[in-house]
Amino acid sequence: MTAPLLLLAVPIILAIIFFPLRRWPQVAGPVAAVVVWLFAILLGGIDLDPGAAGGDALISGDAWRVFGLAFTLSERAQLLLVGCYALLGVIFLLSAFYSQSTIFVALSLAVLSPLSGALMVEPFVYGAVLLLIAAAGLAILIQGSRAGSTLAALRNLSLTALALPLLLGAGWMIESDQFRFLDTITLMIVVAILLLLASFPFQIWVAPVVGESSSLVPAVVFGIAQLLVVVYCLDLLVEQPFVYGSSQFQGVVRGSAAATLILGSMLAITARSFGHLLGYILLISVGTAGAVLGSGGAAVVQVTITLMLLRVVSLVIAGAGLAMIRPRADAVEGGVNQFAANQGLAWRTPLAMGLFVFGCLSLAGLPLTPG
Numbered sequence: 001m002t003a004p005l006l007l008l009a010v011p012i013i014l015a016i017i018f019f020p021l022r023r024w025p026q027v028a029g030p031v032a033a034v035v036v037w038l039f040a041i042l043l044g045g046i047d048l049d050p051g052a053a054g055g056d057a058l059i060s061g062d063a064w065r066v067f068g069l070a071f072t073l074s075e076r077a078q079l080l081l082v083g084c085y086a087l088l089g090v091i092f093l094l095s096a097f098y099s100q101s102t103i104f105v106a107l108s109l110a111v112l113s114p115l116s117g118a119l120m121v122e123p124f125v126y127g128a129v130l131l132l133i134a135a136a137g138l139a140i141l142i143q144g145s146r147a148g149s150t151l152a153a154l155r156n157l158s159l160t161a162l163a164l165p166l167l168l169g170a171g172w173m174i175e176s177d178q179f180r181f182l183d184t185i186t187l188m189i190v191v192a193i194l195l196l197l198a199s200f201p202f203q204i205w206v207a208p209v210v211g212e213s214s215s216l217v218p219a220v221v222f223g224i225a226q227l228l229v230v231v232y233c234l235d236l237l238v239e240q241p242f243v244y245g246s247s248q249f250q251g252v253v254r255g256s257a258a259a260t261l262i263l264g265s266m267l268a269i270t271a272r273s274f275g276h277l278l279g280y281i282l283l284i285s286v287g288t289a290g291a292v293l294g295s296g297g298a299a300v301v302q303v304t305i306t307l308m309l310l311r312v313v314s315l316v317i318a319g320a321g322l323a324m325i326r327p328r329a330d331a332v333e334g335g336v337n338q339f340a341a342n343q344g345l346a347w348r349t350p351l352a353m354g355l356f357v358f359g360c361l362s363l364a365g366l367p368l369t370p371g
Contacts, residue, residue, distance in 0.1 A: 003046050004064040004071035007081065007116040010039060015110035022102040029096030032105045033089040040085035048075055071120040080231060080305070081116060084224050087312050088112075091216055091224075094316065098323030100214045101144030108220050111137040115228040124236050125171035128164050131196070131229060135160035138221050142213045152212045155205030156221070159195050166192040174240065186243050190252050193233045198226075199290045200259035206286065207267070207279030215323035216316070222282060223312035230289065230308050234301050244296075253294030260287030273338040274325055278318055278360060285311050285363045311363065313370045318359025324352030 014035060021028040063072040088108065095104055114134040118127035139157040143150060170188040173181055195202050210218045237244040244250075264283025271277035285307070292304050328349050329342045346353040362369035 002064040003043075003048065003073045003078070004117075004120050006046075007043070007073065007120070008064075008071070008113050011109045011111075011113040011116070014039075015106045018109065019103070019106040022106060025100065025102070025105075026096045028105050029092045029094075032109070033093040036085045036092065036109075037089040040082045040089070043078065043085065044082045046073075046078065048073060048078060069126055070122050071117060072122065073120055077116075077119045077231070080119075080227070083309060084112070084227065087309075087316070088220075088224055091219055091316060094320055094323075095216055098215055098320060100216055101141075103144065104141065104214065104216070107137055107141040111141070111220075111225060115225060118232050119228060119235065123171060123175070124232075124239060125168050127232055127236075128167040128171075128192075131232065132161060132164050134225065138225055142209050142217060142221060144214055144217070149212060152205060152208035156209060159198075159202050159205060163192040163195040166195075182242065183248065186246050186248050187252075189236070189240065189243050190249050193236075193293075194253070194256055194290075196229050196233060197290060197293075198222075198286055199253075200256045200263060200287075203260055203263070203283055203286060206283055207276050210279035210282060211273060211275035215319040215326065217319075218278070218282065219312060219315040219319050222286075223308075223315045227305070227308040227312065230304060233293075234304065238301075250294050250296050253290055257287045257290030257294055260284075260290060274322055274329065274356065278322060278356075278363075281360045281363045282315070284365070285314070288365060310370045314359050314362035316359075317362065317370075318356055321352045321354070321356030321359060324349060325356060328352070 014032070018028055018032055021031070063070050065071070091108070092105055111134045114130040114137075118130040118134070121127050121130065135157050139153040142156055143153040166188045170185050170192070173185050179185075194200075198206050206222070209221060213221075260283055264280050264287055267283070268277060268280040271280050289304055289307050289311075292300055292307060325345070329338065329345055358369065
């Protein structure tokens with residue numbers, strides 16, 4: 001079996017196995033954590049050099065070809081996915097203590113299959129299709145078992161779907177050598193990347209996702225899944241250097257990042273609930289990643305990936321605190337200030353508030369925090 005086929009098949013198989021265990025989250029969470037940690041160890045031990053392991057190796061690093069498409073696992077993608085599965089195991093373990101939706105474990109595993117495929121498939125337009133499939137799974141994960149508003153889930157899916165025709169159009173123009181429309185191709189790719197990164201002016205679904213979903217869902221949606229999406233965008237820019245090197249790209253991305261940072265900072269000051277406060281501070285992290293991407297520096301790939309990994313850690317910490325706060329805090333409706341309605345909550349739940357504040361400060365990039 002080849003490594004790409006393993007990465008595409010195993011998450012789906014595990015999701016099917018853990019779906020019947022959704023009724024017992026205290027069992028599914030720890031067991032899923034152990035399983036994904038073991039899979040991370042297995043994945044990290046695969047030698048991607050076809051000639052190094054010999055022909056008798058159970059799992060080889062060769063490319064997997066199907067329907068004319070080639071799925072190839074690079075060393076960077078291998079290390080990245082090992083880290084993602086290790087972090088996902090931590091999230092699954094916490095889900096046994098902090099109640100999530102019944103489909104949390106199964107769907108979190110299932111979306112890793114198309115996200116992994118997007119990093120391995122060539123050309124990039126097929127990766128965009130896989131990202132849309134993953135977005136559909138993430139939309140269901142955001143909605144969870146909750147009845148009522150579908151605003152956050154639909155915005156997530158709709159804005160990702162808008163990026164697909166832009167990438168398909170740009171890919172067709174590149175494949176047909178229509179470089180006389182170079183500015184148009186660049187603009188299409190820029191807008192698609194801004195959509196995928198949830199940057200300004202397309203960040204309208206970030207705060208609703210954090211406010212409406214269960215506490216650990218943002219760590220999956222804006223942490224692990226967004227990390228893989230960002231790496232897909234970085235690979236796209238490396239593959240199309242004329243886009244990344246253009247002043248048009250860097251100007252638009254820098255302007256978008258600055259607007260996201262300013263907007264996130266202003267909204268965080270006026271936030272009226274714990275969930276929306278975390279969502280607005282998350283916008284600061286989104287803007288920071290965009291600023292690094294538009295900087296044009298030589299180390300942009302390493303710095304961006306590091307920022308995204310630290311975002312996952314920060315969201316896990318803040319999500320754990322939010323999970324402990326929500327059952328103890330008084331719920332409010334409309335535009336009522338939840339902080340004013342819960343005076344003294346920090347004294348009643350010091351650990352929860354400490355984790356939440358520390359995670360938020362880490363997302364904002366405060367020194368001496370993971371961010």
